[in-house]
Amino acid sequence: MFRVQVWDDDANHYVDVVLSFDPWGAVGYRHAQLGDPPAEYDDPGEAWRDAVDLLERFGDAIVTLLDTSTGERHFDERNLAEVGADASEASAASEIWTDDWIIQRAVRIRAVSAGGDVYEPWPGYTHPMTRDQAVKALEECEERWPEHEFRAHRLRLEEKVAADAIDRARRSARSRKYD
Structure with missing residues (x-):
């Protein structure tokens, strides 16, 4: 499972977000509140598609994907493991x-x-x-x-x-x- 997160400068850590969409993709986000379903994906490709949409619209935002199974953060697609790949093969970008x-x-x-x-x-x-x-x-x-x-x-x-x-x-x- 991959979760889109954005750096919160005031809180000094990454936060889960809820995304808003138009017909062409993700157009905005807000911090997930208690009870909100965060932006989570089974497919890292879909997650990156929406993360890239956010990066294009909010150039100053630091958008990352959190692999909830390993706790690793990914800042670009190069370090993402393929869906179904052995977790030991995954790159540890955060390390x-x-x-x-x-x-x-x-x-x-x-x-x-x-x-x-x-x-x-x-x-x-x-x-x-x-x-x-x-x-x-x-x-x-x-x-x-x-x-x-x-x-x-x-x-x-x-x-x-x-x-x-x-x-x-x-x-x-x-x-x-x-x-």
Whole structure:
């Protein structure tokens, strides 16, 4: 089963959506409320058809398909397994790491049983960098702000895609503000 989801910038996570259609395809969406049937498909091809319709109409939206059987997110058709294919053959798009790193600061240290530590991107060190640059930046942060705990975090592909889309949306909003 594949579920169409859209990134909610305010909630800082993906949300299920209910789609609206015209004779030519999906033309809109709204957040699914309790009791609403979310946009779910057995056929990934049909799901992508509607997701692409949304992307064409809402260029700033981050649309993804969630494979509910594996928990994997798919940002394009290349990483989708064929219907009926063995799940072990499916690509793990959400686990593909990039060569980009950022620096994060510990916000809350918790036991693994409580969900683990919570980190947030540290301002000034959120632009993707190489591993060597991240190691130097981490040392710099630890030296400048010894009262904080930092880590170098290697970005997952989905984090990078989401961050790029959020940056595009923010730039677009800023440019409209000055028009």
